[in-house]
Amino acid sequence: MNDPKDLIQGYIDGELTPIQEAELNAWIKQDPANPRSLAAAVMLHDQLANKMRASRDLVSAPVRFPSFPSHSGKRIVRALTLFVSLATAAILLVVVLGGWPNSVNAATELDRLIETPAQAVDRTYRILSLDEGSEPLDDNRPSINGATLHVRHPNSYVLLRLLPDGKPFINGSDGTRSWSVRPTGAVRVSLDPLRFRGPLPGHQHGLPFVDLRSDLVQLRDSYELRVMDSPIRGWRLLQAERKPHASRGPKQVEVWYDVGALVIHRMVFRKLPQARGGPESVAVELIDQRRLGPDFFNHAMHHAPDRRVIQED
């Protein structure tokens, strides 16, 4: 189990995985002192928010980070940070037991997901390796495990990974130019939209998880599908197994989604080809939905202004 203090702080900041949320839910019931600890931490967090927001409202000078939407702008619904606490345990149960088949037609379900209009919100995902054991460390290669992926429809993304020394390695695309920002050295920019997509889960295998719609179309064309009931109220699980003739893509894909809102909460890629290393199985979990700033996917937002920029084309 994680350190309870980390669970509390992670909960406050909306950074817990569903498994950690379930741990927190169990932990606060274990001892009467535990909910008191959580209450004390939230009291400080709540008061801190009040003080900071009051200061903001009093001070007319803008804060120095103009790229993000104003606090008073329209709030985007953030459904996915609030997982039901037992969801994870239930997910694991279903994964282990194989779930319960549903009479709903899988192709129809996938079509519903495909036809869902692109949302005006940006999505933030946490990428987790599902492999047992830790990834071998390479000083020059950031880990995909724990990486954060921001996505804007249709082709913009920012992928933040950390090197073993904790320094960030960021690459992304604003939809027109792709770019790569290492901790040091020049920033590299290319007009090739695929130039720096290599690290994205599934990219080498035709499921780059940035243009979700085209990924789902590929699932429909190249995978055998079945729908399973989920023990999480309002959710279903779409399981996809690569067809024998299909040569690309992970062998299995799971799509956990909200039936009503048609929002995909979690995708799992299992048995990824290992030719270029990386984990064999990864989960991509939606942790937030909100509109990021208009320039958020531009490389300039992710490095100091004096960094040298090399245009590769």
Place this chain on the structure above:
Amino acid sequence: MDARTREAARLWTTAMPTVSAFVTSLVRDFQARDDVLQDIAVAVIESFDSYDSSRPFIGWVIGVARNQVRHYYRRKAHERMIFDSEAVDVLSAAFAETSTEQSQLFGRLGKCIEELDEYSRRLCQLRYERDLKPAAIGPIVGMGANAVAKALQRIRDRLKHCIERNAAIQGG
């Protein structure tokens, strides 16, 4: 305003910091918290006659708040509360035990924020004024999400110690 309404308003004002934190603990989003708090204030005034003044007000108002949070999640069918009802029970009890003195400790918070270094205040601005999560703050400040989360944790620890230290000085 009659005497009963004045009494309701007085008790509500005293209890509000605790109720606010209780709501935050369940909905987390500050905008949603503000909306729910408004509903709670209305419910308190409307149902104040059912409050037994021989019992602590905070316990009663936490019950009202819990109902309003339940209504909130009913309206937001696509959002989910991570705590089950047993966990909400123990959390409600913990907040109901919070004394007025405890909540008043935070009167010193503003002074403690002023004592933060510039970098810590910047992180607080991004987290609380802009309402950004560590994953979104990371690229702005050149840190990973985990490092931002840890930094925020340390800042909150420092603020907590500052508040307690000031309380001890004033109390002692």
